Amino acid sequence: MAAEESQVLVxxxxxxPQELQVPDTEVAVPSSLKRYGLSQVINHLLAxxxxxxxxxxxxxxxxxKSLAQHLLDHGLSPTGVYGFAGQGSCLASFAAHxxxxxxxxxxxxxxxxxxLTAGKDAAVHLWQLPAAAGATGADSKIxxxxxxxxxxxxxxxxxxxxxxxxxxxxxHAGDLAATGGWDGKLLLWQTGGLLASGGWDHSVxxxxxxxxxxxATYNGSKAVYxxxxxxxxxxxxxxxxGADTCIRVWDSRARGEALSVKGYAAGDSWLAGLAWRxxxxxxxxxxxxxxxxxHDGSMRMWDLRTSVPLGTVKQHANKALAVTxxxxxxxxxxxxxxxxxxxxxxxxx
Numbered sequence: 001m002a003a004e005e006s007q008v009l010v011x012x013x014x015x016x017p018q019e020l021q022v023p024d025t026e027v028a029v030p031s032s033l034k035r036y037g038l039s040q041v042i043n044h045l046l047a048x049x050x051x052x053x054x055x056x057x058x059x060x061x062x063x064x065k066s067l068a069q070h071l072l073d074h075g076l077s078p079t080g081v082y083g084f085a086g087q088g089s090c091l092a093s094f095a096a097h098x099x100x101x102x103x104x105x106x107x108x109x110x111x112x113x114x115x116l117t118a119g120k121d122a123a124v125h126l127w128q129l130p131a132a133a134g135a136t137g138a139d140s141k142i143x144x145x146x147x148x149x150x151x152x153x154x155x156x157x158x159x160x161x162x163x164x165x166x167x168x169x170x171x172h173a174g175d176l177a178a179t180g181g182w183d184g185k186l187l188l189w190q191t192g193g194l195l196a197s198g199g200w201d202h203s204v205x206x207x208x209x210x211x212x213x214x215x216a217t218y219n220g221s222k223a224v225y226x227x228x229x230x231x232x233x234x235x236x237x238x239x240x241x242g243a244d245t246c247i248r249v250w251d252s253r254a255r256g257e258a259l260s261v262k263g264y265a266a267g268d269s270w271l272a273g274l275a276w277r278x279x280x281x282x283x284x285x286x287x288x289x290x291x292x293x294x295h296d297g298s299m300r301m302w303d304l305r306t307s308v309p310l311g312t313v314k315q316h317a318n319k320a321l322a323v324t325x326x327x328x329x330x331x332x333x334x335x336x337x338x339x340x341x342x343x344x345x346x347x348x349x
């Protein structure tokens with residue numbers, strides 16, 4: 001109850017017309033107030049009849065909780081003086097989807113000023129919006145404001161539905177989105193994070209999914225046929241291989257090729273597939289153990305702390321093309337002989 005009965009000094013300001021501006025002075029209000037309560041304060045100060053609702057921004061973020069909870073969530077002291085921008089008009093308007101916008105969702109602030117929209121054109125768009133105007137002053141005095149903002153930038157378009165996209169939702173982290181449409185499909189999209197690729201141009205690239213730009217590139221001397229990203233916790237570490245018959249580990253966070261890339265012998269045939277070993281019990285995965293398959297039909301397993309494979313098994317009568325793990329103790333490989341082979345680890349590597 002103490003938090004609800006406490007007072008907070010606030011200052012209201014806006015870029016709305018003059019008749020909706022209150023004096024730029026500090027006002028003590030209960031910290032339990034939310035948007036509706038603050039709107040009542042503004043209506044009282046302006047003697048508006050009929051009353052009208054307002055929205056309130058703190059450092060560019062809409063107030064959707066009590067003042068006390070907002071201050072607590074953002075680590076702000078209740079003894080400071082806080083400025084709030086009240087709004088009652090549209091901040092921006094832009095064309096998003098021909099035929100109509102059917103769903104929209106903001107991504108978490110940690111992802112940046114990003115918003116997803118869906119429409120009757122069967123498309124899902126990811127937009128970069130300009131950050132709300134605002135500044136943070138000294139002595140814990142937070143000033144927040146807003147103005148008409150420029151139109152957003154279309155970052156990417158997700159095309160997978162064949163009819164109107166009717167529903168859109170994101171997970172709490174904001175890196176996955178789900179959409180449902182009139183075509184009867186439920187689709188999942190990745191909206192953030194990094195993606196690794198390798199190609200016949202001899203390069204391995206690490207991509208920012210949101211911007212669509214390569215953030216790091218390694219240029220080799222042979223075509224790359226297999227790339228695998230390290231488990232969570234080793235972001236930026238990749239293992240790859242291909243026509244040079246070596247498995248290589250690239251730490252894209254390190255500076256200089258001598259520090260960032262290490263090579264391991266992998267036989268005499270081209271590498272076709274690689275996979276990191278997962279951990280059991282919901283762990284994040286192994287940082288050291290990798291399985292790989294080659295065109296000579298063999299499957300090898302490496303401990304990246306040593307220079308030679310832990311073991312080699314040759315079960316395929318033709319090229320081995322794919323490899324994956326089924327839990328931490330079973331490996332599956334597939335090949336041009338149309339067979340799927342399963343291997344069980346008899347001892348903990």
